[in-house]
Amino acid sequence: MTDSNSTARDYRETLFLPKTDFPMRAGLPKAEPKWLERWDKLDLYGKQRAAENAKGQWTLHDGPPYANGHIHMGTTLNKVHKDIINRSQQMAGHNANYVPGWDCHGLPIEWKVEEEFRAKGRSKDDVPASEFRARCREYAAHWVDIQKAEFKRLGVIGDWENPYLTMRPESEARICAELLKIARTGQLYRGSKPIMWSPVEQTALAEAEVEYADRRATAIYVKFPVRERRGRAVDANIIDKIVGNSESLDQDEQGYVDALKNFISSGQGQMETGGEFLQDAEFSIVIWTTTPWTIPANRAVSYSAKIKYGLYEVVEMEESEFEPWSKPGDKLMVADDLWTTVAKAGLIKSAKRLDDVNPEGLVLDHPLKNMTDSEGKYDFPVPLLEGSHVTADAGTGFVHTAPSHGEDDYIVWTSNQMKLEGLGIDPVVPMTLDDKGCYTDIMPTRFQGLDVIRTSGKKRGQDGKANGEVLKALVECGNLLARGVLTLRDAHSWRSKAPVIRRATPQWFISMSKAGLRDKAMAAIEETQFWPPRAKNRLSTMVADRPDWLISRQRAWGVPITLMVHKDGALHTERADADAIDARILAAVEKDGVDGWFDTDASVFLGEDASDWEKVTDILDVWFDSGCTHAFCLKERDDLPDRADLYLEGSDQHRGWFQSSLLESCAVYGEAPYKGVMTDGFVVDKNGMKMGKSLGNAVSPEDINKQYGAEILRLWVASSDTTNDLKIGDEIIKTNVDAYRKLRNTLRYMIGALDGYSDADAVSYDDMPALEKWVLHRLSDLTEQHKGWVADHDHKRIFSTLFNFCTTDLSSFYFDIRKDALYCDPLDSTRRRACRTVMNEIFLRLTTWLAPIMCFTMEEVWQARFPSEDGSVHLEVFRDAPAAWQNQAIAEAMTGIQTFRDQAFDSIETLRREGVIKSSLEASIRASKSCLSDEMAALGLTDATDYTDPANPSDVLADYLIVSKCQLSVDSDDMLVTDLKAAKGWTKCDRSWKYFQGEGDITPRDAAAVAAFDG
Incomplete structure (x- = not known):
C-alpha cells in the first residue's frame, strides 16, 4: 500500500496488515510426526470416544489388510480414504469408532516361513507342525507392528492399541464357532468336484486367490470313434x-x-441319420481342447440339441511337409457352422457332406483305447451327453468332458447319473491327479507320475511331461486330427504366478441352495446401499452365478475345520451331545489357538473312544476367516454395533471380502453384516498401467512421506475419483503440492487478518455490508452441500468445491476486494469489523471441513489461532449455518457484479499489457448507467468516488472493481477505461495508493484512519 519512495510521512506503521507467525513453508515431513506425538499424548482417540456424539454410533468396519510386507499405494489409498470418511462422520456428530484389523493366516505367510526353514536346511516336513505355526504367528505379528506404524504415519486415527487380528486365539475360536453354526444347520457338506488347484502350492484356491494372465497353450483336435448308438x-x-x-x-x-x-x-438300437440307417458306418466325432493332458481323464463328450451337426467325408488333403493325420475317406462329425475351421486346421482341402446327424444316443470309444500299454483302462464306453454349456462359437460343437477337471463337465456328468448307470458306466468321478498335479494309478502305468505343470526349477509353471506323452499316444492311436499353439488368458495363482488347474478332490463346501443361502444373500444385496451404484450389479451377478463356497484348504497355517467325521459319513454336529463337544473344541482353541485343535486327540473332544471318528485336518479358506470379522469384532465389542454402516475396499473385493462377509453373515444370521458398501479403484501409474516393482513404475508412500509429507497423499486421495482407477506419478503429486500451497496460503492469510479478533469485535448480520452477506450466503450453500456430500462419502466433491471456493470466491474475489478495507479502513469501521466477523466464520468452517482431509495442517492452523494443550480441531464438529444467511437476492445481484467486474478486468489488462498503467488503481472506468442499476440497488452500492463518511466507509462500486474511479453514465454505451495518472487534479494516496481529488497526500478515508491510529 504505502509507497516507500514517498518523501512525505511513511504511513506503513499505520496500516493494519495481517500479522502471524504461521510459516509459509509447511515442512510437512518433519512437522507431521510431531503432530502424531501430540495426538498420542492428548489421547485424541479416547477424547473422541468420550465426546458427546449427539448422532450416536457410526461404524466403518475395517477390511483386514494382509500382514505381509510394507504397505503400498493401494493400501495407502484404502486406509487414507477410510480415515477421511471416519473423521468426517466424527465431526458430523457421530461416534465414528474405527477398529483396524489384520488378516494373519494363509499361504503367503506360510510360503515365507517355508523359505526361512529351507534356508536353514530344514524342509517343511522336517519341522513339527506346532513349531511351524508358531513361526507363522511370529512372522505375522512382526508385519502387523510394521504396518501399524506405517498406517499411523499417514495420520490414520483408530484403536491401534486394540486392533482385531484373525490369529488371536479368541478370534480363531469365534471363527470355529461360526463354522460349527453353519454345520449344525446342514449347509456344510463334503463333496468331490473340480476346484481350482495350484500344483505349485499344493492347495485348493478360491476365485479371489487367482489372477488371469496369458499363457501359451497347445490346442488339439481329437477324433472319438463312434462305438454304437443307443436308443x-x-x-x-x-x-x-x-x-x-x-x-x-x-x-x-x-x-x-x-x-x-x-x-x-x-x-442297443439303430443309428438314424437324416432318414438313412448307418449302423455299420465308421466315423468319428471331433472335439477341440487347449488342455491335452485332460484327455486321459475324458469320460464323455457333450453336445447341444440346438446345434446342427453334419457328417463329412474327407475327399482331398492339402499338400504338406509332413503326412497329415487324416486321409481321404475319413468320416467326421462336426457342427456345420464350424466345419470350415476344423477342415483348415486338419489340412483337409475338400470334403463332401453326407447327411445330417443327430448325436443323441451315440456312444464312443475313448481316443486312447488302442494305445500301447493301455492296460485295458480305456475300454469303457464314452457317452454323448447333452450340455447347456455347449455352443458353436468355437471348437467343433462338441466338448470333451473330463468330470474331474471342469465345472461344466462335472455338472453334465453328475446330472446324468441314471443314464450312465443304464449304460453300465461307473458314475464316480475319478481322481486322476494327485496334489502335485501328477497322474495317479487310475491311469495306465505309462502315464502314472507324469506332471501336467512343472512345479519347481527355472521352468516352473510351464507344461509338464503329460502333454507330450498324451499327444504321442493320440498319434499312435490315429486319433489326433490337428494341433497348434495359441495364447489364451487363464487362471494363475496370484502368489506363485503359475497356472492353476481344475482338479476334483474331496473338499468342504457351504451350499448356496440348502437353507436358501443364495436367496438370503440376494435379498441382503437389495437392502444395501452401494457406492458407486453400479457395484450392486457386480456383486449381485457374482452371487447369483457362483457355485457352492469351497472353504477347505490343504495347508498348515490357518483356522482348522473343527469337525469330526464318523466312518459312516456323519458329522459330530449331528450327535445329540454336539453342544458339549463344540464347547470343548472352542475352549481348546480359545486357550491354545489353532494348536488346541491340531494337538488334541479326538477322544478328548468326543468324551469317548474315537476310533470310528476321523478328525478333519484341513484348514479354512482365509476368506472365511475375514468373512467372520464382523462376528469377532463388531458383535464382540461393546463399543461397536452388531452391523457396520459401511464396508470400504477395492473393487476386487466384490469377489473377496464383500462377498465372503455377506455369505458368512447370511448363512448364520440371515442378513448382511453391512448397510453400505463402497469400492475404490486400483492405483495405476501416470500412464494408467498397473504398478509393480518388477515394472519399475511403483510409487512408494514412504518416499512421498519423506519428500513431501503424508498430507500430500491425503490430498491425492481426496481430490481423486476413487470409484475409478487412480493415477499417480510425479506430475500428479506436484499438482497436489501446488494445491496444498494455495490452500495453506489462504488459511495463513486469514490467520494474519484475524490477529487479535474476538467476539466483541463481531458485527451483527443486519449491520453487515452486502459483500459480507454474500459470503455468508455462500457459506450457507456450502454448509448444506457439505452435509449431503459427507453423508454420501463424496470427498472429491468436498475437496474440489472447497478448493474452488478458496481460490475463486475468496482469494480472487472477496479477499481481493476487502484487502483495502482490512489494511486501510479505520480500525473500528463497521466494514472492517464485518469483514473480520465473516472471515472468522469462514475460518471456523473451512478448517473443520478440511480437517478430515488435511488432518495435520488443519491442526496446525487451528492451534495457530486457538492454542491449547488439550484442544484439537479434530474435537470440533461441523457448524450449521443460520437460516438468515440465505439471501438469494444478493446472490443474484452479485452474479451481475462479477460479470461486470470480469469485463472491467479484461479492459484494464489490455492497458496494462500496453504499458499505459501498472496497477488497476490507476484506472478510471466509465460505463452505461443501465447495465448495473438493479444489481447496485440490491447491493446498496453507488458510483460515488468519495465515501459519505470517511471514518466509517460504505462500499462503492469502485471498491468492487479495485479502481480509483468508476462512473456510470446515461450517455455511455461501451465500457471505457482511462489512465488517472494523466488526469488533471488526481493524486495518488501515499497510504492506500488510490487516486483521489483533494488536498493532502492521502485520501479522507486514510486520513481518518491515521487520525484514529495517532489518537
Whole structure:
C-alpha cells in the first residue's frame, strides 16, 4: 500500500496488515510426526470416544489388510480414504469408532516361513507342525507392528492399541464357532468336484486367490470313434402314463413303448441319420481342447440339441511337409457352422457332406483305447451327453468332458447319473491327479507320475511331461486330427504366478441352495446401499452365478475345520451331545489357538473312544476367516454395533471380502453384516498401467512421506475419483503440492487478518455490508452441500468445491476486494469489523471441513489461532449455518457484479499489457448507467468516488472493481477505461495508493484512519 519512495510521512506503521507467525513453508515431513506425538499424548482417540456424539454410533468396519510386507499405494489409498470418511462422520456428530484389523493366516505367510526353514536346511516336513505355526504367528505379528506404524504415519486415527487380528486365539475360536453354526444347520457338506488347484502350492484356491494372465497353450483336435448308438431317451410324460395307466397310450406312444422294451432287452438300437440307417458306418466325432493332458481323464463328450451337426467325408488333403493325420475317406462329425475351421486346421482341402446327424444316443470309444500299454483302462464306453454349456462359437460343437477337471463337465456328468448307470458306466468321478498335479494309478502305468505343470526349477509353471506323452499316444492311436499353439488368458495363482488347474478332490463346501443361502444373500444385496451404484450389479451377478463356497484348504497355517467325521459319513454336529463337544473344541482353541485343535486327540473332544471318528485336518479358506470379522469384532465389542454402516475396499473385493462377509453373515444370521458398501479403484501409474516393482513404475508412500509429507497423499486421495482407477506419478503429486500451497496460503492469510479478533469485535448480520452477506450466503450453500456430500462419502466433491471456493470466491474475489478495507479502513469501521466477523466464520468452517482431509495442517492452523494443550480441531464438529444467511437476492445481484467486474478486468489488462498503467488503481472506468442499476440497488452500492463518511466507509462500486474511479453514465454505451495518472487534479494516496481529488497526500478515508491510529 504505502509507497516507500514517498518523501512525505511513511504511513506503513499505520496500516493494519495481517500479522502471524504461521510459516509459509509447511515442512510437512518433519512437522507431521510431531503432530502424531501430540495426538498420542492428548489421547485424541479416547477424547473422541468420550465426546458427546449427539448422532450416536457410526461404524466403518475395517477390511483386514494382509500382514505381509510394507504397505503400498493401494493400501495407502484404502486406509487414507477410510480415515477421511471416519473423521468426517466424527465431526458430523457421530461416534465414528474405527477398529483396524489384520488378516494373519494363509499361504503367503506360510510360503515365507517355508523359505526361512529351507534356508536353514530344514524342509517343511522336517519341522513339527506346532513349531511351524508358531513361526507363522511370529512372522505375522512382526508385519502387523510394521504396518501399524506405517498406517499411523499417514495420520490414520483408530484403536491401534486394540486392533482385531484373525490369529488371536479368541478370534480363531469365534471363527470355529461360526463354522460349527453353519454345520449344525446342514449347509456344510463334503463333496468331490473340480476346484481350482495350484500344483505349485499344493492347495485348493478360491476365485479371489487367482489372477488371469496369458499363457501359451497347445490346442488339439481329437477324433472319438463312434462305438454304437443307443436308443432315444425315455420321454418323462410317457413314463408317467406307463406308471399310471398303460391303456391311456395312443398308437404312436404304444409304438414308442415297444421300441423302448426292445432297446432295454437288446441293450442297443439303430443309428438314424437324416432318414438313412448307418449302423455299420465308421466315423468319428471331433472335439477341440487347449488342455491335452485332460484327455486321459475324458469320460464323455457333450453336445447341444440346438446345434446342427453334419457328417463329412474327407475327399482331398492339402499338400504338406509332413503326412497329415487324416486321409481321404475319413468320416467326421462336426457342427456345420464350424466345419470350415476344423477342415483348415486338419489340412483337409475338400470334403463332401453326407447327411445330417443327430448325436443323441451315440456312444464312443475313448481316443486312447488302442494305445500301447493301455492296460485295458480305456475300454469303457464314452457317452454323448447333452450340455447347456455347449455352443458353436468355437471348437467343433462338441466338448470333451473330463468330470474331474471342469465345472461344466462335472455338472453334465453328475446330472446324468441314471443314464450312465443304464449304460453300465461307473458314475464316480475319478481322481486322476494327485496334489502335485501328477497322474495317479487310475491311469495306465505309462502315464502314472507324469506332471501336467512343472512345479519347481527355472521352468516352473510351464507344461509338464503329460502333454507330450498324451499327444504321442493320440498319434499312435490315429486319433489326433490337428494341433497348434495359441495364447489364451487363464487362471494363475496370484502368489506363485503359475497356472492353476481344475482338479476334483474331496473338499468342504457351504451350499448356496440348502437353507436358501443364495436367496438370503440376494435379498441382503437389495437392502444395501452401494457406492458407486453400479457395484450392486457386480456383486449381485457374482452371487447369483457362483457355485457352492469351497472353504477347505490343504495347508498348515490357518483356522482348522473343527469337525469330526464318523466312518459312516456323519458329522459330530449331528450327535445329540454336539453342544458339549463344540464347547470343548472352542475352549481348546480359545486357550491354545489353532494348536488346541491340531494337538488334541479326538477322544478328548468326543468324551469317548474315537476310533470310528476321523478328525478333519484341513484348514479354512482365509476368506472365511475375514468373512467372520464382523462376528469377532463388531458383535464382540461393546463399543461397536452388531452391523457396520459401511464396508470400504477395492473393487476386487466384490469377489473377496464383500462377498465372503455377506455369505458368512447370511448363512448364520440371515442378513448382511453391512448397510453400505463402497469400492475404490486400483492405483495405476501416470500412464494408467498397473504398478509393480518388477515394472519399475511403483510409487512408494514412504518416499512421498519423506519428500513431501503424508498430507500430500491425503490430498491425492481426496481430490481423486476413487470409484475409478487412480493415477499417480510425479506430475500428479506436484499438482497436489501446488494445491496444498494455495490452500495453506489462504488459511495463513486469514490467520494474519484475524490477529487479535474476538467476539466483541463481531458485527451483527443486519449491520453487515452486502459483500459480507454474500459470503455468508455462500457459506450457507456450502454448509448444506457439505452435509449431503459427507453423508454420501463424496470427498472429491468436498475437496474440489472447497478448493474452488478458496481460490475463486475468496482469494480472487472477496479477499481481493476487502484487502483495502482490512489494511486501510479505520480500525473500528463497521466494514472492517464485518469483514473480520465473516472471515472468522469462514475460518471456523473451512478448517473443520478440511480437517478430515488435511488432518495435520488443519491442526496446525487451528492451534495457530486457538492454542491449547488439550484442544484439537479434530474435537470440533461441523457448524450449521443460520437460516438468515440465505439471501438469494444478493446472490443474484452479485452474479451481475462479477460479470461486470470480469469485463472491467479484461479492459484494464489490455492497458496494462500496453504499458499505459501498472496497477488497476490507476484506472478510471466509465460505463452505461443501465447495465448495473438493479444489481447496485440490491447491493446498496453507488458510483460515488468519495465515501459519505470517511471514518466509517460504505462500499462503492469502485471498491468492487479495485479502481480509483468508476462512473456510470446515461450517455455511455461501451465500457471505457482511462489512465488517472494523466488526469488533471488526481493524486495518488501515499497510504492506500488510490487516486483521489483533494488536498493532502492521502485520501479522507486514510486520513481518518491515521487520525484514529495517532489518537
